[in-house]
Amino acid sequence: MTYEEILTKYEPVVGLETHVELGTKTKMFCGCKTDFGAEPNTQTCPVCLALPGALPVMNRAAIAATIQIGLALNCDIAEWCRMARKNYFYPDMPKNFQTSQYDEPLCVDGYVDVTVDGKEYRIGIERVHIEEDTGKTLHVGGATGRIHGATESLVDYNRAGIPLVEIVTKPVPGLGALAPEIAKAYVAELRDIVRSLGVSDVRMEQGSMRCDVNTSLNLPGDEWGTRTETKNVNSLRSVERAVRSEIIRQAGILDEGGKIFQETRHFQETTGDTRSGRSKETATDYRYFPEPDLVPIAPAPEWVSELKAALPEKPSIKRARLRDQWGISEVDMQSVANAGAVELIEETIAAGSSAAGARKWWMGELARRANELDVDLAAVGATPAQVAALQKLVDAGKLNDKLARQVLEGVVAGEGDPAEVMASRGLEVVNDTGALTKAVDEAIAANPEIAAKIRDGKVAAAGALVGAVMKTTRGQADAKAVRDLLLERLGVS
Template sequence: MTATVTEPQPLTFDQALESYEPVLGFEVHVELNTVTKMFSSAPNAFGDEPNTNVNEVCLGLPGTLPVVNGKAVESAIKLGLALNCQIAPYCRFARKQYFYPDLPKNWQTSQYDEPIAFDGFIDVELDDGEIFRVEIERAHMEEDAGKLTHAGASGRIQGADYSLVDYNRTGVPLIEIVTKPITGAGERAPELARAYVSAIRDVVKALDISEAKMERGNVRCDANVSLMPKGASEFGTRSETKNVNSMRAVEHAVHYEIRRHAGVLAAGGSIVQETRHWQETTRTTSSGRPKSEADDYRYFPEPDLVPITVTEEWVETLRAELPEPPAERRRRLRETWGYSDAEFRDVIAAGLLDAIEGTVKQGASPAVARKWWMGEISRLANARDLDPAGLGVQPATIVELNGLIEAGKINDKIARQVLEHHVDGEGTPAEIVAARRLEVVSDDGALSAAVEKAMAENPDVVEKVKGGKLKAIGALIGPVMKETRGQADAGKVRQIVLEKLGVEG
């Protein structure tokens, strides 16, 4: 079927944009974080032994019947509202029928012409802060398929020696978000693609309806690209690059497809409507299954499920529970905290917005919160190969640690050690300071004795200082700090030395 037709060389991106206007469209699948599956009581969990999170319903055994997961419907309504969609007061599931071994019933229960949410939009923020509005066609509920692993050289079902199927993912609740065709992005189309997926991920995270980990397939993107000559209004033939599973890859895939389409069109060829596979290693796409309007899934309303009715009260209850939209929240926090654009971007990239906001709420200044989270905590996390947010440090701990510094009980260097001990599970900062006797030595008697000792051991230095060479004083402070195991306040030590020698500082 895939004859070895050599496609023309892709144009450069700039060449492509000189002649063509890209039109984008996205289908993003979001796996929900419900406890159980979409239509059965089997656990919805990732990473377990294959075929353990299954029961007779999600295996589609003879006689079984589906029951809709109410929590998943709630998640779908919330997502619909967050995407400014209309919520259907009445909608149904349908059977999308095709034979494939990852579908135990040989149909996928989905929504066809009656999606739960439709006609919405999301404002996507590009890198320079420009807002691009993406229109949402619909968001509908469906179930995930199982996971196939094909043994053999091809890595595909065709030509595999054998294939293994894991039904743990079968029936995991999905929401598929479909955009309307996106025009006008021009040269920023790849950037918009990344920003759009990022914005959707932010929304589902803020709603807490998905783990939203792209590397686990919680959020999966199918990117549709077509080109039309500049100034035209009729869309060209599109390709659909399936399952592009990182934001960077989405950007690259759109970038590549624009170049590829332009190459084909510029050579007088025509684009085949087909699915494409993203190749991460070469950053290109390869031909998949031809897709035509003739695909016949024989949809019909799922007779085993009753229609879903969504009352206005239910919608309003859920609307009231919606969190602040992520983009608005970011704008508000950046303004309040006074970070530079670069600083704020780093915070977002590190995934520390929540942690810093929490720390500020507990009483730390935005600067202090940023210093700790972006500094020492990130370093410790990095050394342990963890996310900073996943290190287990609570905002309250940072506030407590900072309080100890401000009270003069420990200095910055000690505070960093305390934090590390805390991460190692030694208790709260105060407990660690007490247990390890890390408190700054500010007792004049003890310090005075240590200074006396240092002066007695370094008479030459004493003479130099007395002679006005104040720079030499460090040679006395050093031994004192050593004597007090670093817990002395260096400024204080200097002051005592000067007093004892009767020298003006």
């Protein structure tokens, strides 16, 4: 069946568990630094390595950031809660348990509104809780980066103990064929909300924001089906693809009379499908129990009120304000938001570009390239400062749109900033009056019949001669300047 046919027979239910690494200076339970990209195992201590006798101490800044996230997601903040031990073994988790929260989370019962195809959808938030991240395992010697086929595995504990916030939605039924797009829109909105708080850089490509995508199918009127959990999806585009892929895979199994098993799966960026990981544990398997080495969390109402009063402008309100400033329609603004381009365009304008120019490049050429490369727009290879510099060169008459696209190609390829690419590729607009006059005269001499038509008042015919001059100058002349000079040389006002 096609995707459209599947959705006439089955109803999808989607849920998302999103992990956000907080941008605190130190880890959740110790004073180790959290700098990204440091040499492996240089940001560790007896606490985050779980050495005997080491005791944890709570990071107040991480608790404050979690409360801020909960408030921004319209959650209720618990007056009293506590940490728990989640017991399981991973090679990159030195304790063999994760300090997390179980039945008493810090934030509960919130929601996020997203708009897709002009319709608003409310995504319920089940809980927002604080925990610690695990380390990172690198499998080497194989072709896929996974353990299968690898010759050895290396463990970096720098990330172990970094504050991690988990945001869990309630199951979301009734989305129909738009389930993949709505899941993507939710994660994009969540990313914008968290980024606006300044508590995380939410860079999915670096792993500071990761999604687990839960998907199930059922026949209309039946109970919800068995869900699968696609782990660690690391881009907005991949969230959409993961939901769509699981809907198609599960429908194929159910149509053949098969059974869906509750399991974790891994999304394959190269193929766009998911592969089986392991059977999914239940809460009982993790043997949760209260963490004995940490005191309960009881945020004072006055502190919560202070945090709430300091919340920044909501991204949805900000988009409405920017929409008016940029002079675009609500539909256009929604397209910008869905593309993940709001901040990129805003930063480009702040760097000196016009709103129209910034939007043109991010939503045009760069969006096209992002689709070709199958990456998020922010990872396409150009920065807002570079795009602003490109537009300034266009505004100054040093580049036309055709040349600017070639310069942007060089920027994305890592050849340098726009001015450097323009110089190295020799792409600057030809403004030498003598050279342009010579090229115009040559075009007139080579096309006397067209020149005669123009002299007789058929100015529209000038386009052919302008094209000839542009060809001669390899597209580096300003078309309007060429046309004006052409008419002047032919004595046409």
